[in-house]
Amino acid sequence: MKNKKPKVLHIISSLQQGGAERQLIELVKKNKNHAICQLISGNAFEDEVNDNKIKIFDLKTKNIFSFIINLYKLNKIINYYNPDVINTWMYHSSLMIIVLKLMKIKNNIPLIWGLRCSNMDTSHYSILLKMVIKFCKFFSHIPDIIINNSKAGLDFHKKLGFKNKHTVIHNGIDTSRFLLNEKFRNNFRSQYKIHKDAIVLLCVGRNDPMKDHDTLIKAFKKLNRKFPSVILLLAGLGTEKIKNLNNIITLGPRKDIEYIYSSSDIIISSSAFGEGFSNALAEGMSSKLIPIATEVGDSKYILGNIGKLIKPKSINELYKAIEYMLELDKDNFENQKKLARKRILNNFSQNKMMSSYNKLYAEIVDK
Structure with missing residues (x-):
């Protein structure tokens, strides 16, 4: 053959x-x-x-x-x-x-x-x-x-x-599909009444102990007191059942995931265990999202020197990592986004x- x-x-x-x-x-x-x-x-x-x-x-x-x-x-x-x-x-x-x-x-x-x-x-x-x-x-x-x-x-x-x-x-990763689309970004933000200048965090994954939404939500509640305009999106099977909290939008399973990546700024993988290679993390990076990930599976290799790598199940480390990114000046913030996509293009x-x-x-x- x-x-x-x-x-x-x-x-x-x-x-x-x-x-x-x-x-x-x-x-x-x-x-x-x-x-x-x-x-x-x-x-x-x-x-x-x-x-x-x-x-x-x-x-x-x-x-x-x-x-x-x-x-x-x-x-x-x-x-x-x-x-x-x-x-x-x-x-x-x-x-x-x-x-x-x-x-x-x-x-x-x-x-x-x-x-x-x-x-x-x-x-x-x-x-x-x-x-x-x-x-x-x-x-x-x-x-x-x-x-x-x-x-x-x-x-x-x-x-x-x-x-x-x-x-x-x-x-x-299909980098021709997962890329920043300004039209998608504007349409999604308009639909969910998200201000065009708001920083949006995104976590994509089913509602499962492995994904550890609990730690993410606790870190976000703490973060939201300091950054009240920041929004958190949760997408994936079962996330629609998570109780809506202030500035958290639960989307459930979505087929239009490209819209959601484009509408966001930071991709978070908060997995506590079990993750091998996070598609959501890499797809988000391909869409010019800054990555923050727990050191589970091959997340360290996916990130390279981009974004922030943290310990699993640590509310404080996750809070600090997001805080660090939110306090970057505009040029460094945008540069992190560009480097994230470049990392995926060159390696995955x-x-x-x-x-x-x-x-x-x-x-x-x-x-």
């Missing part, structure tokens, strides 16, 4: 909004010989899927009983699609394909696991997730290679005891990510 692109079947829990899901959609959009199988129904990317004619298989898993039945369905999908490579995304889909392998079904198709998190604190999640991770660790010798989207994730999984060959492919392009994946697929098929 030296001159032919491998046919790849990607398996993922669901196509709900999320960083892994976004990266998968971008990868498949540029590779017409790829398809996606989701375990649970959901498509936050419906317009892009339809516009790009992406082939989607939906197992419609609802419980453990349908999971067992869907092993048979998944086998039928693999037979029908006949991929050269199977690439799973995250733990649940990785375990499901391992069950098929153990049943001696489709043992000959090269298998890649894609793991996206770093230092997961499973005490916040169900016992089922803990069991799935343990099973994946036990069977981690089976895939041909494990892709992590962060160096921190690679180190974390090796420390947990995941075997086999690991590699890192960082997320790639979508083309670089695509090239890394496609090279790996070709190598694994030609082995």
